[in-house]
Amino acid sequence: MLKTYKVEGMTCCGCSSAVAKALQEALPGATIDVNVAVSEVTIEPACDDDLVKNVIEEAGFDYGGPL
Numbered sequence: 016m017l018k019t020y021k022v023e024g025m026t027c028c029g030c031s032s033a034v035a036k037a038l039q040e041a042l043p044g045a046t047i048d049v050n051v052a053v054s055e056v057t058i059e060p061a062c063d064d065d066l067v068k069n070v071i072e073e074a075g076f077d078y079g080g081p082l
């Protein structure tokens with residue numbers, strides 16, 4: 016099962032790469048898909064919301080919660 020989160024503050028592919036890299040390091044083995052155009056991140060399998068929030072905020076972006 017996958018889960019989609021809103022992530023604000025991504026403006027270019029550099030931002031999306033940074034978010035993807037941070038999430039991938041925190042969730043080895045997960046499939047991470049970052050869509051900068053709609054400010055969304057998809058993670059499969061679903062994981063803990065607080066972990067996602069922490070990783071996104073530590074990477075310097077704004078966590079917008081699960082969709």
Ligand SMILES: [Cu+2]
Pocket residue numbers: 025026027028029030031
């Ligand atoms: Cu950027």
